[in-house]
Amino acid sequence: MSGRPAMTDVARLAGVSHQTVSRVLNSFGGVRQTTRLRVLAAIEELGYRPNLAARALVTGRSHTLGLVTMDTTLYGPIATLYGIERAAREAGYFVSVATLRSIDPPSVGEALTRLAEQAVEGVILIAPLASPTDAVATMGRGIPLVAVEGAPDSDLPAVTVDQAAGARAATEHLLSLGHETVFHVAGPGDWLEAQARVAGWRRALAEAGAEVPPLLSGDWTARSGFEAGQTLARIPEATAVFAANDDMALGLLRALHERGRRVPEEVSVVGFDDISAAAYFTPPLTTVHQDFDEVGRRSLALLVELVLARKPSAERVVIAPELVVRQSTASRTPRRAAARASGAVGSGAPG
Amino acid sequence: MSGRPAMTDVARLAGVSHQTVSRVLNSFGGVRQTTRLRVLAAIEELGYRPNLAARALVTGRSHTLGLVTMDTTLYGPIATLYGIERAAREAGYFVSVATLRSIDPPSVGEALTRLAEQAVEGVILIAPLASPTDAVATMGRGIPLVAVEGAPDSDLPAVTVDQAAGARAATEHLLSLGHETVFHVAGPGDWLEAQARVAGWRRALAEAGAEVPPLLSGDWTARSGFEAGQTLARIPEATAVFAANDDMALGLLRALHERGRRVPEEVSVVGFDDISAAAYFTPPLTTVHQDFDEVGRRSLALLVELVLARKPSAERVVIAPELVVRQSTASRTPRRAAARASGAVGSGAPG
DNA sequence: CGATATCCTGTGCGCGTTCACACGATGAAC
DNA sequence: GTTCATCGTGTGAACGCGCACAGGATATCG
Numbered sequence: 007m008s009g010r011p012a013m014t015d016v017a018r019l020a021g022v023s024h025q026t027v028s029r030v031l032n033s034f035g036g037v038r039q040t041t042r043l044r045v046l047a048a049i050e051e052l053g054y055r056p057n058l059a060a061r062a063l064v065t066g067r068s069h070t071l072g073l074v075t076m077d078t079t080l081y082g083p084i085a086t087l088y089g090i091e092r093a094a095r096e097a098g099y100f101v102s103v104a105t106l107r108s109i110d111p112p113s114v115g116e117a118l119t120r121l122a123e124q125a126v127e128g129v130i131l132i133a134p135l136a137s138p139t140d141a142v143a144t145m146g147r148g149i150p151l152v153a154v155e156g157a158p159d160s161d162l163p164a165v166t167v168d169q170a171a172g173a174r175a176a177t178e179h180l181l182s183l184g185h186e187t188v189f190h191v192a193g194p195g196d197w198l199e200a201q202a203r204v205a206g207w208r209r210a211l212a213e214a215g216a217e218v219p220p221l222l223s224g225d226w227t228a229r230s231g232f233e234a235g236q237t238l239a240r241i242p243e244a245t246a247v248f249a250a251n252d253d254m255a256l257g258l259l260r261a262l263h264e265r266g267r268r269v270p271e272e273v274s275v276v277g278f279d280d281i282s283a284a285a286y287f288t289p290p291l292t293t294v295h296q297d298f299d300e301v302g303r304r305s306l307a308l309l310v311e312l313v314l315a316r317k318p319s320a321e322r323v324v325i326a327p328e329l330v331v332r333q334s335t336a337s338r339t340p341r342r343a344a345a346r347a348s349g350a351v352g353s354g355a356p357g
Numbered sequence: 358m359s360g361r362p363a364m365t366d367v368a369r370l371a372g373v374s375h376q377t378v379s380r381v382l383n384s385f386g387g388v389r390q391t392t393r394l395r396v397l398a399a400i401e402e403l404g405y406r407p408n409l410a411a412r413a414l415v416t417g418r419s420h421t422l423g424l425v426t427m428d429t430t431l432y433g434p435i436a437t438l439y440g441i442e443r444a445a446r447e448a449g450y451f452v453s454v455a456t457l458r459s460i461d462p463p464s465v466g467e468a469l470t471r472l473a474e475q476a477v478e479g480v481i482l483i484a485p486l487a488s489p490t491d492a493v494a495t496m497g498r499g500i501p502l503v504a505v506e507g508a509p510d511s512d513l514p515a516v517t518v519d520q521a522a523g524a525r526a527a528t529e530h531l532l533s534l535g536h537e538t539v540f541h542v543a544g545p546g547d548w549l550e551a552q553a554r555v556a557g558w559r560r561a562l563a564e565a566g567a568e569v570p571p572l573l574s575g576d577w578t579a580r581s582g583f584e585a586g587q588t589l590a591r592i593p594e595a596t597a598v599f600a601a602n603d604d605m606a607l608g609l610l611r612a613l614h615e616r617g618r619r620v621p622e623e624v625s626v627v628g629f630d631d632i633s634a635a636a637y638f639t640p641p642l643t644t645v646h647q648d649f650d651e652v653g654r655r656s657l658a659l660l661v662e663l664v665l666a667r668k669p670s671a672e673r674v675v676i677a678p679e680l681v682v683r684q685s686t687a688s689r690t691p692r693r694a695a696a697r698a699s700g701a702v703g704s705g706a707p708g
Numbered sequence: 709c710g711a712t713a714t715c716c717t718g719t720g721c722g723c724g725t726t727c728a729c730a731c732g733a734t735g736a737a738c
Numbered sequence: 739g740t741t742c743a744t745c746g747t748g749t750g751a752a753c754g755c756g757c758a759c760a761g762g763a764t765a766t767c768g
Contacts, residue, residue: 012724023748028726036746055474059419060724062410064753070453070475077439079633084435088428091456100453100475102421105442123406124421124451228637257637282430286579286608288639363754374718379756387716411754414723 011052020048031056062125070100071309072121072129072149074114077105080226081252081281082199082298083132086154089302090130097310102126109135122149128313130154130305134199150312154305156198163312165305165323169199172294172327173206176248176276178214179292179329183274184338185246187216191234191258192223193250203250203278219244226250228257235261238273245273245338252277252284252293259287259334270336280330290332300325362403371399382407413476421451422660423472423480423500425465428456431577432603432632433550433649434483437505440653441481448661453477460486473500479664481505481656485550501663505656507549514663516656516674520550523645523678524557527599527627529565530643530680534625535689536597538567542585542609543574544601554601554629570595577601579608586612589624596624596689603628603635603644610638610685621687631681641683651676 017024022041029037030045037045048054062068071094075083087103094101102124104117114133121129128150135156153164180188190207193200204221211218222237224230231254238244239262249255255277259269267273269289277284280295304323368375373392380388381396388396399405413419422445426434438454445452453475455468465484472480479501486507504515531539541558544551555572562569573588575581582605589595590613600606606628610620618624620640628635628644635642655674 014724024725025727025749026747029747032726038746041746057414057724058475059410059413060753061726062753063408063414063724063755064726066753068410077443079432079435079439081430084430088430088456091454092428095455095471100471102451102453103442104446105439120446120451124409228634232637253634256634260637260639260641263639283579283604283607283634286583286611288611288614290611365754375755376719376757377717380717383756389716392716408754411723412756414725414754415756417723 010057011054012057013054016045016048016052016054019052020045068125068127069098070102070124070126071306071313072118072124072126073101073103073132074117074121074129075103075105075132076109077107081279082134082155082296085298086132086302086305089299090306091302092299093303093306097306099127099310109133118149128152128309130309131156135196150309152305152309152312154301163308163321165301165308165325167296167301167325167327169202169327170206170209172278172296172329173203173248173250174210175327175329176278176292176294177207177210179331180246180248180274180276180335181210181214181216183246183335185274186243186338187211187219188246188248189219189238189241189244190221191231191238191247191249191254192221193254194225195223197226200250207248224250224254224257226253228253228260230254231257232261234258236265238262239265239267246275246335247273248276248278250278252279252281252287252291255284255291255293255334256287259289259291263288270334274335274338276335284330285332287334289334292332292335293330295328295330297325297327361408362405363408364405367396367399367403367405370403371396419476419478420449421453421475421477422657422664423469423475423477424452424454424483425468425472425480426454426456426483427460428458432630433485433506433647436649437483437653437656440650441657442653443650444654444657448657450478450661460484469500479503479660481660482507486547501660503656503660503663505652514659514672516652516659516676518647518652518676518678520553520678521557521560523629523647523680524554524599524601525561526678526680527629527643527645528558528561530682531597531599531625531627531686532561532565532567534597534686536625537594537689538562538570539597539599540570540589540592540595541572542582542589542598542600542605543572544605545576546574548577551601558599575601575605575608577604579604579611581605582608583612585609587616589613590616590618597626597686598624599627599629601629603630603632603638603642606635606642606644606685607638610640610642614639621685625686625689627686635681636683638685640685643683643686644681646679646681648676648678 013024013027017027022045026037026041027045030042073087073090075087091101102121104120106113106117118129126149130152132154133156151162153162155166156164177188188211190204192204208218222234224234231249235258238247247258249258255275258275262269262273269275277291277293280293284291284293308321308323364375364378368378373396377388377392378396381393424438424441426438442452453472455471457464457468469480477500481503483505484507502513504513506517507515528539539558539562541555543555559569573585575585582600586609589598598609600609606626609626613620613624620626628642631644631646635644659672659674
């Protein structure tokens with residue numbers, strides 16, 4: 007009586023047994039309409055809410071899913087997180103998050119253990135790094151697990167964006183504009199996405215018979231893009247650069263600007279992600295769009311399937327990215343490029 | 358036997374009662390060292406993990422906190438989220454997130470209800486809008502609640518950054534550079550932060566005896582900043598602009614650039630937030646830094662205090678922001694500004 | 709050696725819910 | 739009027755754990 011009302015309180019008020027209340031709550035049918043309404047009225051009057059802990063105890067189902075992610079403000083993981091939470095809510099699950107400073111096996115293992123103790127029914131791992139996937143197999147304690155942007159070799163079910171295809175599209179776009187080759191500012195080497203983008207870039211160059219220039223790499227930050235840009239600005243042949251994400255592209259633009267290399271007249275730049283600010287860079291950035299909301303939805307759907315069916319459908323969902331052309335890329339011919347740049351004002355804003 | 362081992366399994370293996378196992382687990386003392394080790398060995402051997410649902414049922418404590426936030430990729434809420442999760446983990450709590458498309462009373466109420474059903478012990482509401490604070494009072498069902506960046510009038514415990522002080526610092530900085538007045542591109546009118554920044558800006562102008570120019574406002578996006586910038590570029594007197602966040606400042610810079618208004622030589626621009634990319638804008642952005650990690654820590658500490666002590670300490674934590682001067686602001690004298698801008702290259706990068 | 713204090717361990721119950729089953733009432737069929 | 743199915747509802751037992759209390763073992767002292 008003191009705390010929250012329990013099922014028996016409702017039952018007493020409605021003049022029925024607790025079992026009937028349970029039937030009403032779980033819409034099990036087999037309850038007369040009149041008593042049903044009486045029970046509902048009692049529930050309303052007492053402000054009764056079922057105790058999920060008790061329910062979880064007896065059913066063994068917590069209706070909670072775990073989400074392991076890095077504490078990064080990078081656009082991708084965050085957008086994916088929201089997509090997952092929204093999908094989870096609609097599917098009737100709670101989401102318990104565990105953030106990591108870094109995706110190393112011990113940290114991931116610890117997070118998984120934490121979530122396992124909380125009796126989550128499944129876990130989505132936003133871990134775009136190579137290292138943890140092995141650890142996961144051993145730490146997984148039989149909990150259904152879906153990886154997002156990870157696990158290339160492991161047989162973990164995973165949802166990924168086709169990074170290589172995106173990188174390829176970006177590179178081919180630049181080559182088609184007449185550039186002899188394309189430089190690449192890669193992400194950190196231990197990020198799978200970074201690796202896949204490098205691979206896609208290499209493939210596109212090879213197929214076009216273009217020379218593969220030395221690879222630069224950064225750590226996703228604008229700062230590292232800036233540093234790469236300082237190097238690139240000194241290389242006259244660097245007329246086309248593909249940066250592995252938009253933030254690095256931003257730093258790149260900044261460095262090129264400081265060194266007096268005009269974009270896109272002298273140097274064309276392509277990014278990756280299509281963050282919301284990309285259309286407002288100087289100049290508006292040509293980049294590769296990823297649908298993270300879709301990633302969230304698909305990964306959750308896959309996890310729920312796994313949780314319910316228990317069959318390791320070992321499926322792999324691949325989502326296609328899309329090149330968005332704005333004003334940071336132009337044909338290699340200086341005349342035309344300059345004319346185009348001065349003529350187009352503000353047309354880079356999205357619809 | 359079939360599923361997870363229970364406490365009785367451990368007890369049987371160790372040759373003690375389940376109660377002794379419980380004592381070992383909760384380090385209640387009163388257990389001989391030898392039996393203690395025997396129990397621990399049994400736990401290890403069986404891979405036993407206490408069932409939190411059962412524990413929650415009997416103790417009434419879920420060790421879970423709720424976090425209500427908007428599904429925005431805005432820097433502030435995200436950085437705060439991570440800060441909270443980290444602090445929660447260290448304090449021994451799980452974090453269950455509920456994201457909202459918009460912070461209106463019904464949505465917040467629904468999220469709170471959801472979290473209440475999950476038996477969270479407390480809730481942190483990242484709701485920088487005015488509207489929901491009233492709804493919270495009624496929906497709060499007695500759950501301890503802490504607001505972040507919200508609830509100016511309500512007596513809800515809250516953790517906030519002193520937005521007005523930040524806006525004031527930004528405005529005074531511009532005035533001190535010789536600008537006759539400062540234009541402001543505000544955030545959405547229903548955001549408390551936006552309101553506070555407008556107030557701080559107004560106050561600073563009033564104290565300096567400067568004229569208050571017409572207020573422009575956007576929706577935090579670079580796009581809206583761009584649109585505001587298109588307007589401002591046509592106003593010759595607009596030599597100093599304070600944008601309510603960095604993204605809008607980015608759009609603003611883009612618009613000014615397109616219209617041929619040089620920054621900072623002709624127009625000085627200040628942002629707010631100090632997102633990591635701000636140092637790599639063109640030019641590097643002078644902005645107001647907010648310590649969101651600190652916000653997360655303090656709000657969690659406040660909530661835990663509330664959960665444990667149950668006394669509505671109705672405290673209010675205010676965190677001071679800090680002006681970071683980079684290269685988007687300059688003295689109003691054209692000669693000196695131009696010289697300074699061409700001389701300083703790359704010095705805007707953070708240490 | 710016995711009494712008392714101290715330490716350690718076990719028993720039983722309750723938490724709020726679901727599940728398996730039993731029960732009574734009602735009506736139809738013979 | 740008896741039998742049987744059907745429907746609606748109640749009863750009792752789990753689920754895994756913590757708490758209060760009982761009780762046995764051991765130590766301390768007279």
